Structures are given as C-alpha cells and as structure tokens.
Amino acid sequence: MTEIYLDNAATTPMSPKVIDVITEEMKNNFGNASSTYELGRKARHVIDQARQKAAKAINAKENEIIFTSGGSESNNTAIFGTAQSRQNIGKRIITTKAEHPSVLKPMQRLESEGYEVIYLDVDENGRISLADLEDALTPQTILVSIMAVNNELGTINPLAEIGAIVKPSNAYFHVDAVQGLGNINLDVAKMNIDLLSTSAHKINGPKFLGFLYEKNSLNLPPLVYGGEQETKRRAGTENVPGIAGFGEAISEIAAIDKKSLQTKYQNLQNIILNELSQAKIEYQVNGGTQKFDSHHVLNLHFNGVSTTVLQTNLDLAGFAVSGGSACTAGSIEPSHVLVACFGKDSARINESIRISFGRYTTEEEVQAFAKELAKIVSKIQNK
Structure with a gap:
C-alpha cells in the first residue's frame, strides 16, 4: 500500500537536490568552519553562502542571520534573550493564545519569574484584534511575539500592520515564521520585524536546523554558551552539511x-x-x-x-x-x-x-x- x-x-520531505547537496558536503567537506586552514575555510565559505541566501529571502543583512537547531531554539532565544536584556525597561510581554508551544512555554516560564504576559484573544478564524494589541501596549512592554502563519489553521497574521503598531513603542516585534517561510512573502524591513524564527524542515530542508533573524541593533544575549561560533551569538560547531542543505532549500522555495x-x-x-x-x-x-x-x-x-x-x-x-x-x-x-x-x-x-x-x-x-x-x-x- x-x-x-x-x-x-x-x-x-527533503528535496532531492537538498539531499544531494548534503551528501556531497558530508563526503567532501568535513572541515570545522572555525579552523583557519583550507578545509576550515571551505566550510566557512559554505556557511557564508547559505547565510546570504537566508538573508536575501527575508530582506535582511547577512550578519543578522544566526543559524540554530530549529524553530524552537530560535523562538526561545528571541524570547528569553529579550526578557533578560530588557527587564530594566519593563517586564510586560504580549503574545496570543494561538501561538506554538515553543512560544507559549517560554512565556509561562517567564510568568513564573515575575514577568507579566498578555495573551491576546483570537476570533473563530484565529485572528487577533489590532485594537486589542494597541490597547495592550504600554511603555513597559518589551516584546510582542506573534506568529506569521498559524500551524493548525493556516491563519495569516497582518505582520505589516502589527509591525507599524509596535514600531513607535518600546517593544521588540518577534515573529515565529516557521509556517510562513516558503508560504508567504516576508520582508523584515517593510514589516518592521526585529526578530524572526524559521525551521528548515518545513521547507523541504533538513531537520534540526533553522535560523533566527536578529536586527543588528538588538545585541541579545545568546541562549547557548560555549565557543564563539555565529559571531559569539550561538555556540556550537556548525552543521556545515545541514546548513548547505538549508541554503539550497531556501533557494528553491525563493524561486517559487x-x-x-x-x-x-x-x-x-x-x-x-x-x-x-x-x-x-x-x-x-x-x-x-x-x-x-x-x-x-x-x-x-x-x-x-x-x-x-x-x-x-x-x-x-x-x-x-x-x-x-x-x-x-x-x-x-x-x-x-x-x-x-x-x-x-x-x-x-x-x-x-x-x-x-x-x-x-x-x-x-x-x-x-x-x-x-x-x-x-x-x-x-x-x-
């Protein structure tokens, strides 16, 4: 059957070309991208090429792309990093009741640590009220986290409108775009997005890989500490074959x-x-x-x-x-x-x-x- x-x-399912790219990298380019000799430099070049593709896909700068283990890590990094670095401004965060668990569970953790989290209602179509968002914003609000496309309903949130509302405030605007990348057009500049999370395996790429877009001016603390990979923003030896495959998946979906x-x-x-x-x-x-x-x-x-x-x-x-x-x-x-x-x-x-x-x-x-x-x-x- x-x-x-x-x-x-x-x-x-992984794209056949993605599988080919990953296989070739695994066979021919096993160097550590942090090494300074030729094998390391070749690996670094592969990562740089994938970073260029990721940045282009969302209209970001290359140095604003941080490769992670996937959407959950990207969401956690954005949320906990913002909370840790901005608690002197306030401890108020806005999200919705329909977010992915990798957003909602960090929010619950922050609540246990004294942060105030506002969970916006959604209607029967899964949409928030922009008026409710405006009413919830205060000078003490440090983060607004709203997904691009709901993973259970397919609801598209009006990111440009939300970004325009959040921009004049003190809050950063974080978007979980795991279901958005590849299905809708994303432009972090036009949409006034400060942080954006993605996952490779949702766009016919490899599992356990994603990227976090972090606007240059933010300088959030990392979630993972150790080495100085990803310009000291995400420790751990880079998965060069996987990142190469992710770059190929981004190129393929960007062409559609x-x-x-x-x-x-x-x-x-x-x-x-x-x-x-x-x-x-x-x-x-x-x-x-x-x-x-x-x-x-x-x-x-x-x-x-x-x-x-x-x-x-x-x-x-x-x-x-x-x-x-x-x-x-x-x-x-x-x-x-x-x-x-x-x-x-x-x-x-x-x-x-x-x-x-x-x-x-x-x-x-x-x-x-x-x-x-x-x-x-x-x-x-x-x-």
Missing part, C-alpha cells in the same frame, strides 16, 4: 512565486471540499479559506466523528493527516488553538483533523484522499 502524505505542516503556490493549495482544498459537499457530508472549516489564510493548511470539523477514530481509519487506508500540531502529538490535552478559537466546551476540539499540503502534493493524491475521507466520514456519521 502506497501512503499518501498530507501532513506537511508537521514536516516536509508564493501567489502561484497558494493558488495550487487552494485548488487542492477545493477538491476536498467539493467532494465532501457532493457526498452530503456534514462538516465545518476551522479557521478560513480566504485571502487571509495560507491554503497549505485545511482544518476540518466533522460532526460526531472522533479525531482519533478518523485518523486511525485514514492511516489504515494509507493517508497521513494530523489531529493538530505535531509538537503536541501524544498529549491528552485538546488543541489549545481550537480552544482559543471556539472555547473549551466546543465539540470541534475532539472532532477535527488537519490536512496540510506541500509543493510535492499532487491533485491525484488529494482526489484519492477526498474520496476516502468522504467514504469514512459518511460511514461513521450514518451509523
């Missing part, structure tokens, strides 16, 4: 028009929704499918159909989908994103699945999935 993969918000990619994903969404409507399946879309949403994520609620039961049946039929964030898989707690949108008593919390597409997803795969999904849900709902 061939498995059809529709959980690209959790991770993406985001509007065309979103059109492709919207067409894939429509295949599923049309099939469900034709089969007279009772369902609701969690979040939205409009221009304010990244169409690589489709979160659906099926009345009376348990998430676990539906996932299991789809898995047995050869289809990989999710019940929510992969980072909370195995948890008995309901999706905090759906709770934030619909309340803790909503049936949607335990009756929803997340389908997510990637650039290798085909119409044929989605058509096969849509038919099987309609078949399984119809059987369960008509019991």
